[in-house]
Amino acid sequence: MSTLVTCPSGLAGRVRGLRVKEEQILTDRQLAKSGGQIDALLAACWEETTDPGPYGLDGKPDWGKVLIADRFVALVMIRIATYGPTYAFDLPCERCGERIEWELELDQLPVRELPVESRSAFLAGNRFRARLPEAGRDVWFRLLVGGDERKLPQLRQANRDKVLSASLAHRVLEIDGVAEKDRRVFLEDLALGDVRALLDEIERVDGGIETSIDIQCPSCQAVQAVDLPFQGTFLLPTGKRSAGSSRR
Incomplete structure (x- = not known):
């Protein structure tokens, strides 16, 4: 599956979802340690440039020169193209300590243009x-x-x-x-x-994606503001969240 993406700077193109052959990139600890993992994923999944934005490029972007805000939006769209927009995560309640299971739709997060x-x-x-x-x-x-x-x-x-x-x-x-x-x-x-x-x-x-959200603990009803936790499994396949998960 592929999808169109428009980044905050105006850079636009088409990205595809992750394939099995990208597993090596996702699990390469040395690549992750060097900071090259995101570059490799973006290079692999960016199929076509429809608007070069401020980069004046001909073909695929040089991701080392692309604004972090653009890179992050492109990465989120790759995740959506791979698994769909629903993103499930969990974190502890700041008040009672219980684990909060939460779901939201990534394609509903506000994007600020540059x-x-x-x-x-x-x-x-x-x-x-x-x-x-x-x-x-x-x-x-x-x-x-x-x-x-x-x-x-x-x-x-x-x-x-x-x-x-x-x-x-x-x-x-x-x-x-x-x-x-x-x-x-x-x-x-x-x-x-x-x-x-x-x-x-x-x-x-x-520019960028607004990742600050409010979540509510189902146990004590406390509401807390959190930065969306993009955990190590963000781009890896995981099991479906149970039916009792809360949603944004």
Whole structure:
């Protein structure tokens, strides 16, 4: 089965579902560790490009240069083409600790388009500006692409006690009045209010799928907001959820 996909940036094409021959990609631990698993799956399942979006490509995309938001939407559509839109998962209730079994329809998740001005900025060099209100400085950052996604696991592994500052340093291009050699120290001393302002601006200029949902525990009726858990089995075949599962 194949399906059409339109990514947040305007990149569009046709993807097919996973086949048995992709099992090696899904189970290759070395490929997963290197961050190349998603690239391999996207390359295998992207059949045709109908609109190159901002990438100016001829044929299949170079997934290492494609925005992470586009990659994620394409991956979700591959999952839908493989198993259908229903996605079942479970997680513990924050109040009572009972396991919550939940189902939702992936094709009903809202998709935010990449704003027109963001597409222009991406084409002009992938450079965006934000204001740090407490520091009183401007900062320039970039939207992450597939090549960055491959580096993130190693980045987090190497900076276990400073993941936030390392992640910010990876995407920040320039800070007004701060030399490049001093950038990491500046970010480590950044007020959390400024971090929030920067992250809010990054989210505002980016596209993607809205993965924050509210779920309700059937045992204690508590409602909790969660980020949709894309577990290791997201692309692997699993048994059907029992009839007692809750639905969004």
